[in-house]
Amino acid sequence: MTRTTTGATAGQPARPDQPERTDRTDRTANGAVVPVLAFAGIVVAVMQTLLVPVIKDLPQLLATDPGNATWVLTSTLLSGAVATPIMGRLGDLFGKRRMLVGSLAVMVVGALISAFTSALLPMIVGRTLQGFAMGAIPLGIGLMRDMLPRERLGSAMALMSSSIGVGGGLALPAAALVAQHTDWHALFYGAAGLGVLAIALVLLVVPESPLRAPGSFDLPGALGLSAGLVLLLLPITKGSDWGWSSGTTLGLFAAAVVVLLLWGLMELKVAAPLVDLRTTARREVLLTNLASIMVGVSFYVVSLVLPQLLQLPSETGYGLGQSMVVAGLCVAPLGVTMMFTAPVYARLSAKYGPKVTLILGLLVIALGYGGGLGLMDAAWQTLVTSIVLGAGIGLAYSSLPALIVGAVPASETGAANGLNTLMRSIGTSVSSAVIGMVLANTADTVGGVAIPTMHGFRVSFLIATVAVAVGLLLALFLPGQRPSGKLQQLRASSEEDASLERAEEVLRGFQGRVLSADGAPVPRARVTLLDRQGRRAGATYSAQDGGYALAVPASGSYVLAVQAAGHGPHASAATHAGEGRAVEVDLSLPGEGALRGGAGI
Helix, strand or coil: CEEEECHHHHCCCCCCCHHHHHCCCCCCCCCCHHHHHHHHHHHHHHHHHCCHHHHHHHHHHCCCCHHHHCHHHHHHHHHHHHHHHHHHHHHHHHCHHHHHHHHHHHHHHHHHHHHCCCCHHHHHHHHHHHHHHHHHHHHHHHHHHHHCCHHHHHHHHHHHHHHHHHHHHHHHHHHHHHHHHCCCCHHHHHHHHHHHHHHHHHHHHCCCCCCCCCCCCCHHHHHHHHHHHHHHHHHHHHHHHHCCCCHHHHHHHHHHHHHHHHHHHHHHHCCCCCCCHHHHCCHHHHHHHHHHHHHHHHHHHHHHHHHHHHHCCHHHCCCCCCCHHHHHHHHCHHHHHHHHHHHHHHHHHHHHCHHHHHHHHHHHHHHHHHHHCCCCCCHHHHHHHHHHHHHHHHHHHHHHHHHHHCCCCHHHHHHHHHHHHHHHHHHHHHHHHHHHHHHHHCCEEECCEEECCHHHHHHHHHHHHHHHHHHHHHHHCCCCCCCCHHHHHHCCCHHHHHCHHHHHHHHCCEEEEEEECCCCECCCCEEEEECCCCCEEEEEECCCCCEEEECCCCCEEEEEEEECCCCCCEEEEEEECCCCCCEECCCCCCCCCCCCCEEEC
16 A cells, blocks of 8 residues: 655655656667657658649649649648647557557558549548648657656757658658659658658667556547637638638638637546646746747748749749759758757757747747848749758747646646647648738739739748747747756756746645655655646656655645555645645545655745
């Protein structure tokens, strides 16, 4: 039977640097884990831009009209948006590696379905399954947090987060080369092969994380979120075709607002919600997610504008007259630069923190778009723009998971990063809709064909600059790190730098140790904090010495529930009297005798 007691009672005081240690599992990953997980993220991201080189030919290839052909792209976007938070939560509950392999397997099936068909409906089904694999990105970030040592975590999460852009950037020239010289179905055979390789590498190299979140899967919450996202993203992606003021578009937007509000109210009442909205509402998490939308908008603008500018014929007076492959190669440095930015981010973040690195990345993006307004006259100029934007977007993308990881418990890493990845997807969706509308409304019609104009390209770059400015404003209001005294010990890596404010909250909460009936420490015990309504207010795992620490959201009465393998469950009342005051907490089981000590600081 397990009993929980404070460090004072056990004769061994709780250490001030304990909160971070108790929130993660033992590190046993080898050196190949990071490149394998990053490769899996790149493979998944490839699905988003796989068909960009053949977009204009899709109606002919699928024997359908242009309006129906766009569903081949929209379906991937919608399924990816739905999958990211759901797969993140499933990974927290049942194992991140297991869900990662499952996501990749679904992608392979979808790629094979698309490879064997030229009909619209089966193609949409295949593309929907391919988009479902986007959940692999937050799962990979969660696995890294669970397994990697502190000194490697910052650069590893940066690389995994940037894999979205790396895969998208590298896929453009590769897909263009394949589409120009072979049958377009070869794109899907290649994607399936990459997926199989990624699955094999994950199974061989990546161990499963032992961390599990308590509770069960919130199926009503998953259905509600899926319905709300589909209702929101459908009019965003199809609004230009249906008309922004049409009854269909406005009706879907209204329905999305109603469904998401009802979903939010339901999630607040669920003991183990799909998305912990209370955590999401915390300033650092909320502002990071909103900034992620702006970064997503800025990332997708360059992917939409530069390939069109490069491929327009020189007879237009501003088109650069390049082939599909050359256009892809000019944009490819966007992804390559993002990949090589990860180690630079790690050094900058370790010294200045992820907030400062996010701000720096947004400033570089603004510089890239501002300079890009005057660098559209030659192919080499677009190359320079791609490199600058890749560096800025890489820094910004790399900062996001560190900010999220530093603000949520380890058991919620997958779901929290899934939601953050969803915010980036919403940003790219908004970017695609707005820029598509701008280019269409500013286009010139020549021989019945709409041709984008230089004015439209420049307006698109200005929109991206405005989005970056909004993101910069949001980033400035993120909580800063205030290291002092013993908290300075937490500055071991970029993640600790991001976690300083959360660590301070933990040191003001409940601390202690989990001990068995004979006084031995119980590692890996699940300690859950419940409020007076029975809702979860926090959770962590005990360390090897049995130590734990939990932040307290507000003064008041709580219940500390403890679960450990081989021991009976334990629940005890606990009262937190406020910051700076010691509180007496009775954490003994009935019949064991009261064990009292200072459990709150």
